[in-house]
Amino acid sequence: xxxxxxxxxxxxxxxxxxxxxxxxxxxxxxxxxxxxxxxxxxxxxxxxxxxxxxxxxxxxxxxxxxxxxxxxxxxxxxxxxxxxxxxxxxxxxxxxxxxxxxxxxxxxxxxxxxxxxxxxxxxxxxxxxxxxxxxxxxxxxxxxxxxxxxxxxxxxxxxxxxxxxxxxxxxxxxxxxxxxxxxxxxxxxxxxxxxxxxxxxxxxxxxxxxxxxxxxxxxxxxxxxxxxxxxxxxxxxxxxxxxxxxxxxxxxxxxxxxxxxxxxxxxxxxxxxxxxxxxxxxxxxxxxxxxxxxxxxxxxxxxxxxxxxxxxxxxxxxxxxxxxxxxxxxxxxxxxxxxxxxxxxxxxxxxxxxxxxxxxxxxxxxxxxxxx
Numbered sequence: 340x341x342x343x344x345x346x347x348x349x350x351x352x353x354x355x356x357x358x359x360x361x362x363x364x365x366x367x368x369x370x371x372x373x374x375x376x377x378x379x380x381x382x383x384x385x386x387x388x389x390x391x392x393x394x395x396x397x398x399x400x401x402x403x404x405x406x407x408x409x410x411x412x413x414x415x416x417x418x419x420x421x422x423x424x425x426x427x428x429x430x431x432x433x434x435x436x437x438x439x440x441x442x443x444x445x446x447x448x449x450x451x452x453x454x455x456x457x458x459x460x461x462x463x464x465x466x467x468x469x470x471x472x473x474x475x476x477x478x479x480x481x482x483x484x485x486x487x488x489x490x491x492x493x494x495x496x497x498x499x500x501x502x503x504x505x506x507x508x509x510x511x512x513x514x515x516x517x518x519x520x521x522x523x524x525x526x527x528x529x530x531x532x533x534x535x536x537x538x539x540x541x542x543x544x545x546x547x548x549x550x551x552x553x554x555x556x557x558x559x560x561x562x563x564x565x566x567x568x569x570x571x572x573x574x575x576x577x578x579x580x581x582x583x584x585x586x587x588x589x590x591x592x593x594x595x596x597x598x599x600x601x602x603x604x605x606x607x608x609x610x611x612x613x614x615x616x617x618x619x620x621x622x623x624x625x626x627x628x629x630x631x632x633x634x635x636x637x638x639x640x641x642x643x644x645x646x647x648x649x650x651x652x653x654x655x656x657x658x659x660x661x662x663x664x665x666x667x668x669x670x671x672x673x674x675x676x677x678x679x680x681x682x683x684x685x686x687x688x689x690x691x692x693x694x695x696x697x698x699x700x701x702x703x704x705x706x707x708x709x710x711x
Contacts, residue, residue, distance in 0.1 A: 343553040345380045345422045345523060347516075352428040352439040354388040359500070361386065363460050363491065364427045366502035370509040371425075371516045378520050383421070387438045390414065395444050402447040411445055418449040422530075423456070423523045424482075425515065430461040430469035435476075443476060451481040452529035454522040456515040458489040460497075465490035483522060487515045528604045540600050541638050542607070550597040550609060555589035557606040558599075562588070565625040573659040573683065580623065597623070598642055600635065608635050610643035619647035619691065621656045640672060647691050660685050 349368055353360035368382055375382050392410055399405040406412050428435055443450070455477055459466025467490050474484040489511045496502055531537060531548060538547040550558060562580040570578050591597075597611040608626040612619060621643040626635045644654055656674070658665040660683050666676065674687035 343379075345378070345520060346420055347375070347380055347382055347423045347425055347519065348417070348421045349382055349384045349425045350427065350439075350442075351384070351386045351388070352426060352436050352442075354436070354438045358388075358429070359460060359493070359497065360427055360429060362497075362501050363458060367425065367427060367458050367489075367512055370512045374513045374516055378516070380516070380520060382425075385417065387436075387442055390442070392438070392442055392445065394441055397445070400447075401445060404448060414442070415446055415449055418446055421453065422527075423454045423519045425456050425458065425519065426473070427458045427460075428466060428469050428473065430459065430464060430466040433468045434472040435469040439473065440476065443480060447480060448533065450477070451533055452483070452526045454483045454485055454519045454526065456485040456487065456519045458491070458512065458515070460491040460493060462493055465492040483526060485515060485518050485522065487511070487518045489515055524604075528601065531601065540602070540607075541635065542602060542633075545600055545602040545607065547598060547600055547642065550592055550599045550611075552589035552592045554599065554606070555585040555592060558592065558597075558609065559583065559585045559588045561606050561609060561625050561627065562623070564628055569659050569662050569665070572663070573661045575659075575683070578659075580625075595623075596646055598639075598646075600639060608639050610639040612643040612646055614648060614651055615655075617651060618653045618655045619644070619651040621654060624656075636668065637672065640668075644692065652691055654689050654691055656687050657684050658687070659683065 349364055351360045351364040364384060364386070368384060372382065390410075392414060397407060397411055399407070404415075406415060426439070428439060431437075457470045457473065459470050461467075461469070467488075470488060470490075477484055489508060491497070491502065491508065496505060496508060502508070532546050534548070536548070540546050562583065566578050566580040570576050570581055576582075591611075595611040595613045597609060599606050600608040606627075607630055609623060610621065610625075611623045612621045614620075621640065624636060624640055624643065626639070647654065654674070656669065657679065658669070660679070662685075666685060666687070669687045670676075672689075673692075674689045677686050677688055679686040
């Protein structure tokens with residue numbers, strides 16, 4: 340389950356004045372628009388002619404990610420924000436346009452593990468040789484070209500500078516979009532693992548990253564799996580983690596420092612924390628039920644603790660008064676029980692490890708049942 344909107348660039352590659360490309364791009368956006376809305380896809384038209392990238396003029400290798408020019412930084416941000424690409428390209432002399440090759444060559448990391456679908460147009464070959472040429476190049480950048488394509492033969496499908504409505508072409512375009520969405524979702528874990536700031540997790544292939552409101556769907560599912568035991572132990576369904584909607588989860592994800600442990604696109608566990616005065620409050624410590632007993636809860640607890648900022652001297656967490664398993668875990672990690680806000684809740688505290696009162700300490704690089 341995901342609440343993240345998928346962003347797809349519709350990339351029109353011809354820069355020749357009077358080219359047919361913009362008309363094909365407009366037709367494509369219209370043909371797949373309704374399906375895109377159903378799939379939660381945002382289509383972003385981008386014209387290389389409007390982008391006006393000069394021939395590659397960066398001194399550093401693209402793989403370095405060091406960009407001296409503003410036009411490169413803008414292009415990098417645009418590509419980096421995308422989850423996939425629909426490329427509209429003509430065929431020039433058995434190949435793709437030079438402007439398209441140049442745009443590809445500007446970047447490296449930003450392209451990786453994203454699907455690319457093609458809509459080609461031309462005369463005899465309908466632009467298909469440009470697509471074959473492009474596929475050889477994009478795989479080197481770890482882009483994943485789709486098998487489904489749309490090939491438009493100008494003499495058959497274009498009239499007065501516009502693509503004539505044709506159910507067969509529109510159906511093929513929707514098929515490309517459907518495949519792009521499926522492949523993009525599949526590749527998402529690879530994209531996330533390659534992003535700056537992501538840390539390796541304790542299980543093979545797992546990784547730790549900051550959670551955002553876009554992860555509200557996955558977090559809601561994990562909470563409802565993990566807090567059933569606490570509800571049973573405390574004989575109460577008034578547990579916030581069981582009752583929150585995805586919208587409510589998204590709200591607190593925007594205000595807490597929440598970190599998730601992922602593997603192959605699955606949220607395995609999480610922890611959240613934030614500062615209140617001189618206290619660092621840790622909560623929503625969760626591990627998927629089928630993975631308990633492997634030390635992941637302790638590992639995530641220490642992640643949450645390690646994010647305490649300078650000036651935070653005390654770690655604080657809460658759990659249900661009858662959540663005996665939770666209380667044993669936290670006591671074994673050095674927490675002591677102090678009076679809670681009410682008889683149904685236990686408050687546990689300990690000093691920030693390795694830090695005396697008022698001592699400054701660096702914050703660790705970001706990234707349950709404990710109630711907030």
